[in-house]
Amino acid sequence: MTTGEAHRHGPKRADMVTITDVARHAGVAVSTVSYVLSGKRSISSTTRQRVLASIDLLGYRPHAGARALASRRANVIALVLPLRTGMHLPVLMQLVTAVVTSARQVDHDVLLMTADEGPNGLRRIAASSMVDGVLVLDVEMSDARAPVLRTLERPSVLIGFPADARGLTCVDLDFHQAGARCVEHLAGLGHTRMALLGAPRVVYERDTGFAHRTRAGCLEAAVRLGRTLSAYACGESPPEVHATLATLFAQDPGMSGLVVHNEAAVTHVLAALPRFGRRVPDDVSVVAICPDQVAESANPSLSSVLIPAEDVGRQAVSLLMRKLTGGTVPDATLLVPALTVRSSSAPAPTPTHYH
Amino acid sequence: MTTGEAHRHGPKRADMVTITDVARHAGVAVSTVSYVLSGKRSISSTTRQRVLASIDLLGYRPHAGARALASRRANVIALVLPLRTGMHLPVLMQLVTAVVTSARQVDHDVLLMTADEGPNGLRRIAASSMVDGVLVLDVEMSDARAPVLRTLERPSVLIGFPADARGLTCVDLDFHQAGARCVEHLAGLGHTRMALLGAPRVVYERDTGFAHRTRAGCLEAAVRLGRTLSAYACGESPPEVHATLATLFAQDPGMSGLVVHNEAAVTHVLAALPRFGRRVPDDVSVVAICPDQVAESANPSLSSVLIPAEDVGRQAVSLLMRKLTGGTVPDATLLVPALTVRSSSAPAPTPTHYH
DNA sequence: GCGCAGCGTCGAAGCGCTTCGAATGCGACC
DNA sequence: GGTCGCATTCGAAGCGCTTCGACGCTGCGC
Numbered sequence: 001m002t003t004g005e006a007h008r009h010g011p012k013r014a015d016m017v018t019i020t021d022v023a024r025h026a027g028v029a030v031s032t033v034s035y036v037l038s039g040k041r042s043i044s045s046t047t048r049q050r051v052l053a054s055i056d057l058l059g060y061r062p063h064a065g066a067r068a069l070a071s072r073r074a075n076v077i078a079l080v081l082p083l084r085t086g087m088h089l090p091v092l093m094q095l096v097t098a099v100v101t102s103a104r105q106v107d108h109d110v111l112l113m114t115a116d117e118g119p120n121g122l123r124r125i126a127a128s129s130m131v132d133g134v135l136v137l138d139v140e141m142s143d144a145r146a147p148v149l150r151t152l153e154r155p156s157v158l159i160g161f162p163a164d165a166r167g168l169t170c171v172d173l174d175f176h177q178a179g180a181r182c183v184e185h186l187a188g189l190g191h192t193r194m195a196l197l198g199a200p201r202v203v204y205e206r207d208t209g210f211a212h213r214t215r216a217g218c219l220e221a222a223v224r225l226g227r228t229l230s231a232y233a234c235g236e237s238p239p240e241v242h243a244t245l246a247t248l249f250a251q252d253p254g255m256s257g258l259v260v261h262n263e264a265a266v267t268h269v270l271a272a273l274p275r276f277g278r279r280v281p282d283d284v285s286v287v288a289i290c291p292d293q294v295a296e297s298a299n300p301s302l303s304s305v306l307i308p309a310e311d312v313g314r315q316a317v318s319l320l321m322r323k324l325t326g327g328t329v330p331d332a333t334l335l336v337p338a339l340t341v342r343s344s345s346a347p348a349p350t351p352t353h354y355h
Numbered sequence: 356m357t358t359g360e361a362h363r364h365g366p367k368r369a370d371m372v373t374i375t376d377v378a379r380h381a382g383v384a385v386s387t388v389s390y391v392l393s394g395k396r397s398i399s400s401t402t403r404q405r406v407l408a409s410i411d412l413l414g415y416r417p418h419a420g421a422r423a424l425a426s427r428r429a430n431v432i433a434l435v436l437p438l439r440t441g442m443h444l445p446v447l448m449q450l451v452t453a454v455v456t457s458a459r460q461v462d463h464d465v466l467l468m469t470a471d472e473g474p475n476g477l478r479r480i481a482a483s484s485m486v487d488g489v490l491v492l493d494v495e496m497s498d499a500r501a502p503v504l505r506t507l508e509r510p511s512v513l514i515g516f517p518a519d520a521r522g523l524t525c526v527d528l529d530f531h532q533a534g535a536r537c538v539e540h541l542a543g544l545g546h547t548r549m550a551l552l553g554a555p556r557v558v559y560e561r562d563t564g565f566a567h568r569t570r571a572g573c574l575e576a577a578v579r580l581g582r583t584l585s586a587y588a589c590g591e592s593p594p595e596v597h598a599t600l601a602t603l604f605a606q607d608p609g610m611s612g613l614v615v616h617n618e619a620a621v622t623h624v625l626a627a628l629p630r631f632g633r634r635v636p637d638d639v640s641v642v643a644i645c646p647d648q649v650a651e652s653a654n655p656s657l658s659s660v661l662i663p664a665e666d667v668g669r670q671a672v673s674l675l676m677r678k679l680t681g682g683t684v685p686d687a688t689l690l691v692p693a694l695t696v697r698s699s700s701a702p703a704p705t706p707t708h709y710h
Numbered sequence: 711g712c713g714c715a716g717c718g719t720c721g722a723a724g725c726g727c728t729t730c731g732a733a734t735g736c737g738a739c740c
Numbered sequence: 741g742g743t744c745g746c747a748t749t750c751g752a753a754g755c756g757c758t759t760c761g762a763c764g765c766t767g768c769g770c
Contacts, residue, residue: 015508016484016726018725018726018727019726019727019728020726020727028749028750029749029750029751030726030727030728030750030751031727031728031729031730031749031750031751031752032748032749032750033727034727034728034729035728035729035748035749038728038729040728040729041729041748041749042747042748043748043749044747044748044749047748047749059482061479061482061483062483062726062727063424063483063484063725063726063727064420064423064429064483064484064485065419065420065421065422065423065424065429065484065485065725065726065727066420066424066725066726066727066728066755067420067726067727067728068419068420068423068727068755069418069420069421069424069725069726069727069728069755069756069757070726070727070728070729070754070755071727071728071729071755072728072755074419074420076466079467083452089444089445089448090444092448093444093447096467096469097438097469097471100467100468100469101469101471104472104476109466109467109468109480109485110466110467110468111431111464111465111466111467112434112451112455112464112465112466112467113455113464113465114452114455114456116452116456117459121459124416125464127414127416128416128417128418128419129371129418129419129420129756130419130420130464153370371756373755373756373757374756374757374758375756375757383719383720384719384720384721385720385721385756385757385758386719386720386721386722386757386758386759386760387718387719387720388757389757389758389759390718390719390758390759393758395758395759396717396718396719396759397717397718398718398719399717399718399719402718402719417756417757418755418756418757420755420756420757421725421755421756421757421758422756422757422758423725423757424725424726424727424755424756424757424758425724425725425756425757425758425759426725426757426758426759427725427758484726
């Protein structure tokens with residue numbers, strides 16, 4: 001269905017209400033309407049009422065492009081998503097939702113970019129004044145986008161930490177503290193001999209920040225609390241998990257508190273423990289660092305430190321906004337992890353003799 | 356007109372290259388640069404070269420807002436995602452990626468909206484000339500957004516069919532044909548007695564289009580090919596699946612070809628069949644209508660009709676573009692389903708006697 | 711030799727909005 | 741009563757781009 005008026009000069013839509021229309025209808029100057037809307041100058045309450053009434057009546061909506069042109073602010077931020085996503089999808093979605101919602105709360109919209117346009121996409125978007133700032137999700141250690149962001153003429157915030165984060169603003173969960181929380185929880189339940197079952201060895205061998213940080217956090221907490229903790233790298237397949245557990249129990253049969261930081265392996269761990277004669281949580285307590293969904297759908301449900309997707313998204317937007325308004329922000333923002341107790345952790349058992 | 360002047364009236368960014376700069380540098384009029392870029396008037400090749408060189412040299416990028424203002428086209432489409440997503444997440448992501456990529460190919464960007472802003476969000480976006488058109492994902496039968504779209508001053512395309520699709524442009528998989536394909540596949544393998552295990556009863560009782568269409572497609576194909584097919588609604592829990600299968604085999608022990616259109620139940624079906632003494636695919640062949648991932652990760656992997664997310668996304672964008680350029684498009688676009696043969700289907704067994 | 715048709719280019723008029731400086735009106739103050 | 745200060749409001753100048761009519765030029769037909 002076409003609207004009338006197809007072939008005029010400056011394409012003139014009959015149905016578009018402009019600020020001029022509002023001004024005329026309210027009997028004020030255009031600038032007055034603008035000031036009512038932006039609040040950048042004081043307007044008498046009678047005038048304000050009148051203008052607002054006209055706006056309402058005419059159904060006026062400011063033209064985003066015109067506004068961007070005149071004010072040099074688009075009120076749009078770019079959200080860069082990877083297309084290859086190693087990330088847990090539900091968590092990603094939570095993040096995205098949180099970002100969009102938070103952005104809307106400060107009157108911004110979100111432009112979606114997939115990574116396949118690569119660095120050039122970033123430059124294009126930024127240079128065209130289409131967005132005021134950029135939010136990058138699912139950052140990798142050696143992220144090709146990181147260097148580009150540094151040279152970009154617009155502020156940006158990363159969710160996650162690349163290997164080289166200098167000069168970049170990053171947000172993520174505080175994995176060091178997450179590790180510590182897990183150990184503290186187990187220690188609080190009376191466990192004295194613990195283990196960390198972490199990511200595959202290769203992950204540690206690359207300088208993958210968050211894996212190291214988790215391990216350091218666990219070890220530090222164990223030392224601080226006077227407990228034993230040994231850390232194991234662990235593959236993701238059932239056989240590898242089984243092998244790791246075998247080694248672990250061989251070295252320390254009395255181990256009763258297990259921290260798992262390996263999303264893929266965690267269900268296999270639960271499945272394998274009974275085969276070593278350990279019931280969860282009666283003989284061994286398990287605490288995981290993983291998305292909520294994984295923790296909840298496990299059997300038994302896992303006590304865990306969650307990825308606080310909501311918070312991360314909100315924080316990221318808030319940081320970006322602060323940068324946009326010329327504020328100064330910390331380079332690194334680490335979110336305080338929260339531990340949720342579920343069915344996989346319980347007070348330490350009285351010592352048993354295993355062979 | 357002097358360019359110097361750092362602290363004039365309108366905020367002047369030193370780092371922004373405008374079309375005026377390009378024109379001056381190339382020694383032509385501003386309009387000429389514009390025409391080189393848009394190709395809307397013929398320009399001599401020498402001039403074009405010169406202009407393009409200047410653009411390149413200066414690193415010029417048109418200001419999106421200014422362009423939108425003058426041309427009344429934002430070159431942005433809105434993508435509306437639900438926040439509550441009943442949809443299979445990987446499929447959703449595929450769709451989103453496909454949409455973004457397709458849009459970029461026709462020089463459009465994508466503005467992301469979550470549904471929680473509701474109908475008002477749609478109106479806001481549309482009226483502010485921020486987007487030229489709207490793409491709505493994951494449409495429900497009784498979708499609150501549908502009526503709004505009809506009154507919107509911008510074209511829209513839905514992915515999925517609401518109950519009342521009058522006056523709306525919708526795209527989806529052709530479920531009728533999908534059902535038929537499954538039956539044809541089984542018939543081709545020599546199966547004569549088949550069954551359809553569909554969605555829960557309530558889904559049929561609401562007038563849920565795609566469930567009915569699948570069933571009709573299966574029945575029609577069975578009749579056409581001279582085979583037996585009975586359709587069963589089926590719940591999603593293991594006990595319900597077990598019960599349905601029990602009924603099914605009680606009524607027709609010789610059933611050897613099973614079509615499953617129930618994502619949630621399909622794994623339970625595979626798990627339950629052995630308990631009825633049926634091996635897959637030796638005794639019973641199973642064909643599913645489900646996302647690729649589900650089919651691939653099942654054991655045995657499922658022969659299935661996939662949701663062609665890529666195609667759907669591409670089609671949706673292409674339809675929207677056609678509407679934007681004043682073209683006329685069909686109300687309903689049904690995508691041809693493709694069946695992928697995997698390990699769950701095999702030639703019909705020689706008749707066996709079950710009790 | 712003159713008129714005419716195109717081609718290629720230019721100049722100017724906006725698109726709808728923000729923002730700055732200036733104008734207005736009013737009570738207060740000397 | 742004149743002047744100053746304050747609170748409001750107005751007018752106009754752009755923001756960077758597109759688009760339309762106009763114009764100069766060349767080559768052609770008569």
